[in-house]
Amino acid sequence: MDLNGVSAVVSGGASGLGEATVRALAAEGAKVVIADLNEDRGKALADEIGGVFVKTDVSNEEQVQAAVQAAVDSGAPLRVIVNSAASAGRRGPWAATAARTTWPPTRPSSGST
Template sequence: MEFSGKVALVTGAANGIGAGVARRLAAAGASVVVADVDDVRGEAVADEVGGVFAHCDVRDPRHSEAAVATAVERFGGLDIAVLNAGIATGFGLGDDFDVERYRTVMGINLDGVVYGVHAALPELRKRGGGHIVATASMAGLMAMPMDPLYGANKAAVVGLVRGLGPVAAADGVTVNAVCPSFADTSIITDIKSALESAGMPVMSVDDVVDAFVSVLRDGKPGECWFVQAGRPSAPFTFPNPPGPRTATGERVKLDHDPLITEEN
């Protein structure tokens, strides 16, 4: 069994992609901590996969720390952290802008990843390395005119993963993002019919879970894998911006240089 002996924490695991990842990892031998704010559904998923449930509001760093502690106390450590919790935005920057909702969305979609990484890294290092996989979105790789705020927090997750990847790799921790297009989860409930009417394919949760497994198998530090209908998932190839140069044009060499080419 591919993940036999491994311990995984999955946030946002009471339903959708998170539940799918928890099921797949458990079926492949992992011990899973199912973390979510939905106690009823979260406990049901934990029971189903033979894991343990941890109530976790990812907006609060103490909750992420407690979820990691649950993994250590119940299963002896942590090898994989899937930071998946996320919600839709549902408003823009016009008259519909909602400050309180904005803070909630950013707190879950961005802060939750930051707090999860911060909590997980020390335990992953104790195991000699491991994996962190954050759920981003195609909205983090391309312009999202229909929801620029969602695009902003997902782009921030992509930037975090790309910057952290080379640094964490020094400790044997591989950090990646999975960037799905529209998948059949509650996050698209309000727009699903419009997507289908426009001919936009809606992927199954299993399609996205397949990508998570591929990333855990083959992901390299800092890679962000796209997931789209009709094509195999793979790392997104970022166009390289001009790299840092001195006033006379020589390339500046940085510690933990990001994933850029010598031509920059």
């Protein structure tokens, strides 16, 4: 796949898997928009690779639209979207569920055996 001259949006692109993806896409010649909450890391990486940073919370539709618009405005055709934004330590419904879950799962006793 020829990525030279296309644009890409990578959410969570300031760190970890997203950062590695940003670097790989840039190395292939893509113009990359880094859409992330982390302004310091995102800006620094964008400067390093010649990309664009847009401060984005992926739970905010307007901010996501602004990140996509930045890719469109770059003039390069938008061909790649990578969603890597996440927070492993975030507390929420999933974390609460995971904390309560035992493995292997136990079945409630039917009382018959």
